[in-house]
Amino acid sequence: MGHFIFLLSNQEVMDLQQLTFIIVFVVLISRIISLWVVKFSLQTETLGRLPPGPPRWPIVGNLLQLGSLPHRDLASFCERYGPLVYLRLGKIDAITTNDPKIIREILIQQDDVFASRPQTLAAIHLAYNCGDVALAPFGPRWKWMRRICMEQLLTTKRLESFANQRASEAQHLVQDVWALAQDEGPINLREVLGAFSMNNVTRMLLGKQYFGSGSAGPKEALEFMHITHELFWLLGLIYLGDYLPFWRWVDPYGCEKKMREVEKRVDDFHMNIIEEHRKRKKNEEQKDKGYMDFVDVLLSLTGENGKEHMDDTEIKALLQDMIAAATDTSAVTNEWAMVEVIKHPRVLKKIQEELDNVVGPDRMVSESDLSNLNYLRCVVRETFRMHPAGPFLIPHESIRATEINGYHIPAKTRVFINTHGLGRNTLIWDDVNVFRPERHLTGDGSRVEISHGDDFKILPFSAGKRKCPGAPLGVTFVLMGLARLFHCFDWSPADGLRCEDIDTEEVYGMTMPRANPLMAVAKPRLATHMYQ
Ligand code: HEM
Numbered sequence: 001m002g003h004f005i006f007l008l009s010n011q012e013v014m015d016l017q018q019l020t021f022i023i024v025f026v027v028l029i030s031r032i033i034s035l036w037v038v039k040f041s042l043q044t045e046t047l048g049r050l051p052p053g054p055p056r057w058p059i060v061g062n063l064l065q066l067g068s069l070p071h072r073d074l075a076s077f078c079e080r081y082g083p084l085v086y087l088r089l090g091k092i093d094a095i096t097t098n099d100p101k102i103i104r105e106i107l108i109q110q111d112d113v114f115a116s117r118p119q120t121l122a123a124i125h126l127a128y129n130c131g132d133v134a135l136a137p138f139g140p141r142w143k144w145m146r147r148i149c150m151e152q153l154l155t156t157k158r159l160e161s162f163a164n165q166r167a168s169e170a171q172h173l174v175q176d177v178w179a180l181a182q183d184e185g186p187i188n189l190r191e192v193l194g195a196f197s198m199n200n201v202t203r204m205l206l207g208k209q210y211f212g213s214g215s216a217g218p219k220e221a222l223e224f225m226h227i228t229h230e231l232f233w234l235l236g237l238i239y240l241g242d243y244l245p246f247w248r249w250v251d252p253y254g255c256e257k258k259m260r261e262v263e264k265r266v267d268d269f270h271m272n273i274i275e276e277h278r279k280r281k282k283n284e285e286q287k288d289k290g291y292m293d294f295v296d297v298l299l300s301l302t303g304e305n306g307k308e309h310m311d312d313t314e315i316k317a318l319l320q321d322m323i324a325a326a327t328d329t330s331a332v333t334n335e336w337a338m339v340e341v342i343k344h345p346r347v348l349k350k351i352q353e354e355l356d357n358v359v360g361p362d363r364m365v366s367e368s369d370l371s372n373l374n375y376l377r378c379v380v381r382e383t384f385r386m387h388p389a390g391p392f393l394i395p396h397e398s399i400r401a402t403e404i405n406g407y408h409i410p411a412k413t414r415v416f417i418n419t420h421g422l423g424r425n426t427l428i429w430d431d432v433n434v435f436r437p438e439r440h441l442t443g444d445g446s447r448v449e450i451s452h453g454d455d456f457k458i459l460p461f462s463a464g465k466r467k468c469p470g471a472p473l474g475v476t477f478v479l480m481g482l483a484r485l486f487h488c489f490d491w492s493p494a495d496g497l498r499c500e501d502i503d504t505e506e507v508y509g510m511t512m513p514r515a516n517p518l519m520a521v522a523k524p525r526l527a528t529h530m531y532q
Pocket residue numbers: 133134135146149321322325326329330333389390393394395396460461462463465466467468469470471473474475478
């Protein structure tokens with residue numbers, strides 16, 4: 001060999017070195033690929049076939065095939081590969097579906113297998129090390145926390161005790177819009193609806209109103225708004241560090257640093273609220289039980305396993321969940337409903353006809369009217385079909401390996417139930433992109449249900465063990481906000497835009513808002529004294 005090289009020119013030696021390098025590289029790569037294929041076929045033989053899915057790259061898997069609207073990407077995979085699709089996201093196994101039968105299999109038939117949550121970095125940093133309800137893995141701690149929600153905080157009796165506060169917030173909403181409507185200019189409905197939803201939630205949770213005349217003070221209100229926005233943004237992020245461990249070493253956009261910063265500010269904020277309540281409790285030696293806010297209730301409960309009190313961390317984790325789960329979901333849904341209704345004046349007219357029949361012009365809508373507003377209920381159902389607040393619910397995770405439709409699903413598979421894809425699935429809905437509330441009317445005139453029915457064709461609040469425990473309250477927030485706004489005002493698009501030109505572009509997140517805040521013009525339609 002040395003002799004052979006001796007006969008070659010310098011250039012030829014270089015060529016040979018390059019050639020050797022290329023051969024070694026090709027051999028190495030083919031060895032890696034063959035090992036990968038062997039591992040894959042061994043896995044297939046021993047464990048069964050994985051569901052079909054798009055081809056994937058080594059290391060990153062299918063991550064590069066997801067863009068800024070991942071719910072739309074996953075829906076297109078389902079169109080191409082079938083109702084149950086397997087994806088490899090970095091080191092994580094994942095499945096996705098937009099099919100009612102498979103969703104029912106996951107959430108009902110195999111509920112005990114799929115009732116867990118992935119331990120993402122956001123859940124670790126922003127939900128007290130997964131010590132809350134919404135992001136906690138399935139287990140005794142989650143069961144205990146969820147029981148507190150169901151048996152102490154969100155009971156019918158407790159929610160009734162806040163009925164007057166909700167009524168006064170509904171009246172604030174009307175008064176706010178009326179004041180803004182006086183100069184006939186455009187109104188930012190995102191701000192108005194956000195304040196309505198935030199006030200409803202903070203009055204019930206913390207005994208405080210952050211927007212309007214009873215505001216807890218501009219500095220505290222601003223801090224609250226700021227940290228909740230950052231929290232939502234970080235919770236909604238698909239953070240690559242969860243899928244590719246090496247990404248965490250680099251963290252090029254400083255996401256984990258941001259999570260730790262927000263964690264600290266949110267924690268300080270909650271701690272202040274708890275201290276304030278403790279002081280107040282000492283001073284007043286507790287008030288009439290009927291008016292306890294959620295913090296009062298949590299401070300009065302015994303802890304897990306016979307402890308005298310709940311830990312502060314447990315209280316903070318629950319408060320955090322309630323704020324995150326209750327405010328944005330209803331505000332985003334209300335904004336989407338307003339977008340679609342203003343875009344379709346025919347629908348606005350029908351809603352107002354119903355309101356005029358059921359309520360009339362001489363009084364305001366009350367909560368007892370909401371079950372009689374069947375057309376408005378169809379409008380909310382249609383809004384959930386086209387714009388579900390949680391496009392992937394909150395992702396579930398399988399506790400152990402199982403099978404769906406004969407396919408192997410490994411343990412710890414992340415589950416993306418695509419509710420956006422479900423509402424636009426052409427196999428179960430016709431004219432999927434047309435906003436048509438009438439499609440939900442029941443033939444016999446009975447009350448239209450807003451959460452899912454037996455057919456699982458929409459799924460705004462999920463089903464099974466992890467279903468939303470605040471659904472009845474969420475429905476009340478949404479229906480009440482819309483009923484008041486449509487009863488009291490006529491609506492048209494801002495800036496001379498034609499109704500049909502209002503855009504419905506969304507941005508992806510934990511909840512999925514319209515890309516731009518909705519601006520619209522309101523014209524009072526009741527007698528002036530009704531707004532005072
Ligand atoms: C329109 C309003 C609302 C919508 C659309 C909504 C939707 C949802 C969805 C899709 C989930 C995830 C379910 C799953 O992963 O399977 C969820 C979970 C949850 N929601 Fe809601 N929600 C709303 C209002 C509320 C309210 C008002 C509260 C409480 C005051 C609340 C508390 C929760 C909690 C604690 C969870 C976590 C449940 C668990 O993991 O065990 N939600 N919600």
